[in-house]
Amino acid sequence: MVDISTIPGTMKVVEDVRWLDEREERAWRALQFMHLRLDGQLARQLTSDAGLSYPDYLVLVALTDRPEARMRLFELAKTLGWEKSRVSHQVSRMAERGLVNKEKCGADRRGAHVVATGLGRRELAAAAPGHLQAVRRHFIGRLTPEQLDVIAAAAEAVLDGLDGTGGG
Amino acid sequence: MVDISTIPGTMKVVEDVRWLDEREERAWRALQFMHLRLDGQLARQLTSDAGLSYPDYLVLVALTDRPEARMRLFELAKTLGWEKSRVSHQVSRMAERGLVNKEKCGADRRGAHVVATGLGRRELAAAAPGHLQAVRRHFIGRLTPEQLDVIAAAAEAVLDGLDGTGGG
DNA sequence: CGGGAATAGTTGATATATCCACCATGTTGC
DNA sequence: GCAACATGGTGGATATATCAACTATTCCCG
Numbered sequence: 288m289v290d291i292s293t294i295p296g297t298m299k300v301v302e303d304v305r306w307l308d309e310r311e312e313r314a315w316r317a318l319q320f321m322h323l324r325l326d327g328q329l330a331r332q333l334t335s336d337a338g339l340s341y342p343d344y345l346v347l348v349a350l351t352d353r354p355e356a357r358m359r360l361f362e363l364a365k366t367l368g369w370e371k372s373r374v375s376h377q378v379s380r381m382a383e384r385g386l387v388n389k390e391k392c393g394a395d396r397r398g399a400h401v402v403a404t405g406l407g408r409r410e411l412a413a414a415a416p417g418h419l420q421a422v423r424r425h426f427i428g429r430l431t432p433e434q435l436d437v438i439a440a441a442a443e444a445v446l447d448g449l450d451g452t453g454g455g
Numbered sequence: 456m457v458d459i460s461t462i463p464g465t466m467k468v469v470e471d472v473r474w475l476d477e478r479e480e481r482a483w484r485a486l487q488f489m490h491l492r493l494d495g496q497l498a499r500q501l502t503s504d505a506g507l508s509y510p511d512y513l514v515l516v517a518l519t520d521r522p523e524a525r526m527r528l529f530e531l532a533k534t535l536g537w538e539k540s541r542v543s544h545q546v547s548r549m550a551e552r553g554l555v556n557k558e559k560c561g562a563d564r565r566g567a568h569v570v571a572t573g574l575g576r577r578e579l580a581a582a583a584p585g586h587l588q589a590v591r592r593h594f595i596g597r598l599t600p601e602q603l604d605v606i607a608a609a610a611e612a613v614l615d616g617l618d619g620t621g622g623g
Numbered sequence: 624c625g626g627g628a629a630t631a632g633t634t635g636a637t638a639t640a641t642c643c644a645c646c647a648t649g650t651t652g653c
Numbered sequence: 654g655c656a657a658c659a660t661g662g663t664g665g666a667t668a669t670a671t672c673a674a675c676t677a678t679t680c681c682c683g
Binding site: 637 | 658668683
């Protein structure tokens with residue numbers, strides 16, 4: 288067992304504040320920690336096996352979900368919940384490496400499309416199986432279908448309470 | 456409702472790979488997205504209300520969990536699941552701002568202690584109520600006790616399958 | 624039409640994270 | 654002892670994230 292008590296928490300940090308009770312604390316700590324470790328693991332796996340960062344991967348997945356693997360920058364921002372500046376920097380870096388192209392948009396002359404290149408698609412295709420295997424091994428494979436359903440419902444409930452944009 | 460279908464996924468990215476099924480996909484997407492948005496929200500709230508970054512906050516909480524608010528750097532790394540280099544950089548920055556002190560360790564002359572200063576404790580005390588309120592409002596308040604229990608158990612199960620160090 | 628507000632995207636400064644090489648010290652086994 | 658290795662921590666280079674301007678266009682409304 289992981290010793291949850293070693294995970295730094297939010298309880299009793301300072302006097303005179305009403306903290307989380309034991310159940311709340313346990314769920315919050317465990318979840319935070321799970322994500323910290325899991326994302327780290329997945330990011331390292333992606334980088335070392337496929338030479339893609341996690342953000343690279345997410346962008347390529349989002350693009351290839353679309354016909355022609357093409358999206359406007361602002362759509363990408365909305366889809367990923369990133370702010371526009373982050374998208375812009377990320378896409379520029381990926382374009383330098385040849386994973387995507389930026390193309391001016393005829394219909395709205397402010398805008399630009401991002402398109403996954405052949406290279407980008409090949410890199411994604413090479414990265415995806417290992418990544419999915421890791422997700423299954425570390426996350427999905429450790430949970431029951433019922434747990435997955437509860438998690439999905441809970442996460443959606445939390446998402447409903449947050450404003451949509453992610454803050455850009 | 457959040458439209459989960461707009462969240463980029465892991466399904467059908469490329470042919471000939473066995474992807475996640477619908478239930479797995481839903482849980483994985485929703486959870487990833489919840490964390491992205493929630494952490495962003497909490498980090499912004501901390502920064503704007505209290506002038507602390509999320510990592511600053513975590514370090515101060517970890518320290519003040521201990522008698523004398525004192526820890527070795529490597530303990531901090533283990534507790535937070537960070538690699539040692541990250542801890543070193545983070546602590547240096549915090550020391551520059553007067554939130555913590557670094558002190559040489561007599562018993563092991565390689566080592567050093569990190570100690571929260573009076574300022575660090577005051578900043579934490581000022582930050583904690585707002586942060587906890589946000590956690591309650593955005594996360595805990597949206598979930599039932601049963602959901603919290605399932606989440607805690609699930610997160611612990613996943614943590615058990617990951618190596619303890621976080622990769623440092 | 625004209626002007627203000629909103630939107631799309633860029634850029635640069637700064638903060639943070641990761642990777643890797645490095646130094647000093649401690650530990651082990653012979 | 655001392656050589657080989659492990660551990661604790663630092664530092665620089667690079668990658669990534671965030672924030673606050675800033676430009677260019679489009680939208681809205683009179």
